[in-house]
Amino acid sequence: MALTAVKGFNDILPDESGRWQYIEQTARRVFELNGFGEIRVPVMEKTELFCRSIGDATDIVEKEMYTFTDKGGNSVTLRPEGTAGVMRAFIEHKLYAQDPISKLYYLGPMFRYERPQKGRYRQFHQIGAEITGVHDPLADAQVLNMLTTFFREIGLTEPTLQINSLGCPECRPAYRATLRSFLEERMEHLCEDCKRRFDTNPLRMLDCKVPGCIEATAGAPSVLEHLCSGCDEHFSSVRRYLDLSATPYSINSRMVRGLDYYTRTTFEMVTGLLGSQSAVAAGGRYDGLISQLGGPAIPGIGFALGLERVALLLGSQDFASLPDLFIATMGGGERDFAFSLMDGLLKAGVRVEMDYEGKSLKSQMRRADKLKARYSVVIGGDEVASGRASFKRMIDGLQTDVALTVGDIQSLIGKSE
């Protein structure tokens, strides 16, 4: 049996990588327009970083991390998400000392030991963006606008924005207690998972899909009605800014996060097209994270979007670039001439292909067709002697006689520099 890739780790083949590049380029363009700069951080960090940021009791840290001991005896982990590493770098290099506000984006592989499914793999890829140093809800709105713009630019209308507020250390404990006492009375109607969540993460119970639980929690108190005045005002301002920028959204007061560091604004871009992997992008505010990691008390907000899921939503559109010209040759004698011509055109930025193996003219023309070259030309003894050749426009077969110079060929195929 031949060797295969590790379960949940996938190859991205050329017919698919065009789509990935399109997603990445669109993200870079939109993010950089908004003033974000790329940060590249390692794929592996000390395990402690993730325990302290994501939260010891979360599923990610408890059972999904690729953690191992390296040869020096240190516990290290393949990053399960991007924010923690970016914030570690932010603190380590004291980026806040150069500029009180920073806007960073990153992209790359993340690793989680989960059961693979469509849109969910053990190595998956995220593009994320983070703003630090801004308390003002304007930052929340900009991030949400940017995310919305990204999806619009890429040509998708499907994922829709849902927002919520999780409160802050001031008001969340009180809400938690209120929710707990509400749920306690209905314990017998709840599923086993929810009974367990009651102790670990009662907010998560609002997100349960078991019909009995949905019914039992129908009248549960909403976070939004238990926000302190600061959080309430913040949330209203976020909504006002979203309205001002005509950013469509809906409020989902039952939306929960799987990472402990979130405060106040949280959001998701959700779709109904990906089965149970409905979140295409998600994020929120994390005002306590940086100080929790040993940095100064600087607020932050950000999101990450799942590349695989966006790629899935884009479908099988073809983003590959096509050759401008295919050069066919009659025999060995003309290949030196053709090779020089190809070389000159490539250096001028024209995408050229030619036959590599001295195949029959028919085979060469078939290949020109298969590669979807826009033009083809046959170089034989006559062409070498006269310095002119007949260029065929493949789409309609129209032939044009042109001198075999880089400039003339460029002007024919409409690809000048």
Next chain:
RNA sequence: GUGGCUGUGGUGAAGCGGUUAACACGUACGACUGUGACUCGUAUAUUCGAGGGUUCGAUACCCUCCAGCCACCCCA
């Protein structure tokens, strides 16, 4: 981590105990020895995810493993 379904060539698939393992797409070459697409012809799975077992005989039945999908879970 739990449950269910599935696994035949590069792809989509028929066959479901004894077949030359159908058909289509794709690919290669040719018909057309200087021009692709359409058409036609020829070739293209010693083998049915892997390993065991039952059987005179297994791609088909059984077991184990592996992989994929779906739901749960979780999440991007």
